[in-house]
Amino acid sequence: MLSRNEILQTIDMIDQQHLDIRTITMGISLLSCCDPSAETACRKIYDKICRKAEHLVQTGEEIEREFGIPIVNKRISVTPMALVAGASETSDYVPFAKAMDRAAKACGVNFIGGYSALVQKGMTQADRKLIASIPEALAVTDFVCSSVNVGSTRAGINMDAVRLMGETVKKTAQRTADRDGFGCAKLVVFCNAVEDNPFMAGAFHGVGEAESIINVGVSGPGVVYHALQSVKGRPFDVVAETVKKTAFRITRMGQLVAREASQRLDTPFGIVDLSLAPTPAVGDSVARILEEMGLETCGTHGTTAALALLNDAVKKGGVMASSSVGGLSGAFIPVSEDEGMIAAARSGVLTMDKLEAMTCVCSVGLDMIAIPGDTPAETIAAIIADEAAIGMVNNKTTAVRVIPACGKTVGDTVEMGGLLGTAPVMPVHKESAADFIARGGRIPAPLHSLRN
Amino acid sequence: MNAIVTVIGKDRVGIIADVCAVLAKNKVNVLDISQTVMQEYFTMIMMVDTTEAELSFAELAKLLEEEGKALNLSIRAMREDIFNAMHRI
Numbered sequence: 001m002l003s004r005n006e007i008l009q010t011i012d013m014i015d016q017q018h019l020d021i022r023t024i025t026m027g028i029s030l031l032s033c034c035d036p037s038a039e040t041a042c043r044k045i046y047d048k049i050c051r052k053a054e055h056l057v058q059t060g061e062e063i064e065r066e067f068g069i070p071i072v073n074k075r076i077s078v079t080p081m082a083l084v085a086g087a088s089e090t091s092d093y094v095p096f097a098k099a100m101d102r103a104a105k106a107c108g109v110n111f112i113g114g115y116s117a118l119v120q121k122g123m124t125q126a127d128r129k130l131i132a133s134i135p136e137a138l139a140v141t142d143f144v145c146s147s148v149n150v151g152s153t154r155a156g157i158n159m160d161a162v163r164l165m166g167e168t169v170k171k172t173a174q175r176t177a178d179r180d181g182f183g184c185a186k187l188v189v190f191c192n193a194v195e196d197n198p199f200m201a202g203a204f205h206g207v208g209e210a211e212s213i214i215n216v217g218v219s220g221p222g223v224v225y226h227a228l229q230s231v232k233g234r235p236f237d238v239v240a241e242t243v244k245k246t247a248f249r250i251t252r253m254g255q256l257v258a259r260e261a262s263q264r265l266d267t268p269f270g271i272v273d274l275s276l277a278p279t280p281a282v283g284d285s286v287a288r289i290l291e292e293m294g295l296e297t298c299g300t301h302g303t304t305a306a307l308a309l310l311n312d313a314v315k316k317g318g319v320m321a322s323s324s325v326g327g328l329s330g331a332f333i334p335v336s337e338d339e340g341m342i343a344a345a346r347s348g349v350l351t352m353d354k355l356e357a358m359t360c361v362c363s364v365g366l367d368m369i370a371i372p373g374d375t376p377a378e379t380i381a382a383i384i385a386d387e388a389a390i391g392m393v394n395n396k397t398t399a400v401r402v403i404p405a406c407g408k409t410v411g412d413t414v415e416m417g418g419l420l421g422t423a424p425v426m427p428v429h430k431e432s433a434a435d436f437i438a439r440g441g442r443i444p445a446p447l448h449s450l451r452n
Numbered sequence: 453m454n455a456i457v458t459v460i461g462k463d464r465v466g467i468i469a470d471v472c473a474v475l476a477k478n479k480v481n482v483l484d485i486s487q488t489v490m491q492e493y494f495t496m497i498m499m500v501d502t503t504e505a506e507l508s509f510a511e512l513a514k515l516l517e518e519e520g521k522a523l524n525l526s527i528r529a530m531r532e533d534i535f536n537a538m539h540r541i
Contacts, residue, residue, distance in 0.1 A: 002532070002536070008458075009539075253538055
């Protein structure tokens with residue numbers, strides 16, 4: 001029999017500590033939609049997404065209601081579109097993005113990911129066409145998210161693609177300048193992208209995946225923060241144990257919801273992504289967890305060590321709670337989506353360079369960072385190259401999602417709205433990396449890629 | 453199916469009777485009750501069986517929430533599974 005305390009503890013986590021399921025994401029393979037006619041392909045894409053995900057939102061809401069746990073997002077990820085669109089005889093890929101957008105609206109989801117290309121070693125004609133269409137595709141659609149993988153530990157870094165993505169980010173910002181460069185919030189550049197990530201904007205349905213799957217991303221920075229408040233001043237062993245226990249509980253709930261959703265939608269369960277995903281709400285911040293460990297402000301000396309402990313303890317606690325763990329799994333540090341990060345960035349303590357160091361020990365990369373609108377494309381490419389290098393050498397996923405805020409500079413603020421939050425424009429180094437980026441070619445894979 | 457119903461509100465005469473009347477009307481069987489009053493606030497945790505209920509669980513939870521509002525109480529019904537998942541290996 002459950003004890004009174006256990007019941008009240010769970011209810012308190014949901015009511016007071018922002019515990020929620022961050023996303024149920026249905027991955028759908030679109031490889032069967034390839035067609036020489038772009039028009040037919042788009043129709044097949046729309047039909048297949050709508051057929052597979054017809055009951056996704058409704059089922060999510062039912063589970064929410066029955067278990068009393070909020071499920072914040074219901075989303076869809078699809079096969080990287082360059083692979084599907086490549087079969088069609090057309091040079092304009094924007095209609096494919098529009099088909100995805102229409103399907104997302106018909107299903108009632110709030111994002112659809114997979115307008116993507118995987119170019120870590122080289123680019124096909126289709127990859128080039130897709131990348132060229134990204135600024136337009138993100139400007140004319142509402143819910144489509146795009147990602148491009150430019151490097152991997154096995155393949156090295158495709159510096160031609162890095163250069164191209166620097167320009168693409170810049171163009172996307174300009175194309176959506178009227179909305180503070182909102183398009184860039186839907187565009188991620190990856191190194192070592194994972195095929196089963198349920199989180200946007202980087203979700204896509206990898207070619208190694210089944211026809212369709214259910215992936216679930218959990219959350220819960222507020223719960224971890226609250227748990228750490230009860231072990232003030234205690235050694236790190238105690239901190240790590242506390243985080244592990246909390247992560248276990250959060251993940252068990254994710255596993256339950258994932259299994260239930262998978263059964264009801266008659267779709268195989270893929271993975272639970274063990275992530276601490278913050279929101280801009282007060283009390284739901286990863287930065288505040290780091291500060292609770294004893295740092296005056298997130299971004300000061302000690303932040304990287306604190307984050308390393310947190311990231312590792314979350315995985316250790318979560319991995320036992322789920323039958324299949326995957327995705328990005330770790331702590332997220334998106335600046336605009338985290339109330340504590342926003343405050344730390346505003347105060348000038350949290351800088352790009354510190355964030356870059358933090359990405360070496362947590363699950364993703366430079367995420368949701370607004371930079372001055374006049375930042376050159378080469379500088380953005382160089383930021384991408386740095387992050388990709390960290391991912392490549394450390395055998396982990398890294399990503400860049402920066403928002404060049406057109407007409408704005410350091411001290412200004414970009415309003416993204418909703419879960420995407422508010423981003424103070426952060427300074428970047430003024431010194432040029434143009435000659436470095438102009439070289440192109442490939443940065444070879446590191447020695448430890450040869451593991452066979 | 454077992455579920456946990458929690459009831460929180462300002463203490464007064466007849467809360468248990470009111471809540472149980474709603475449950476009985478919907479053919480929900482009460483298995484266990486634990487109740488206390490803390491600083492004028494009434495809190496009750498009930499384990500119930502909803503197998504005989506005519507409404508779906510989601511509808512039942514919604515109904516209880518609405519009835520709770522009318523009675524000036526916060527009534528929440530959640531499936532037992534979520535508590536077991538979180539607190540039992």
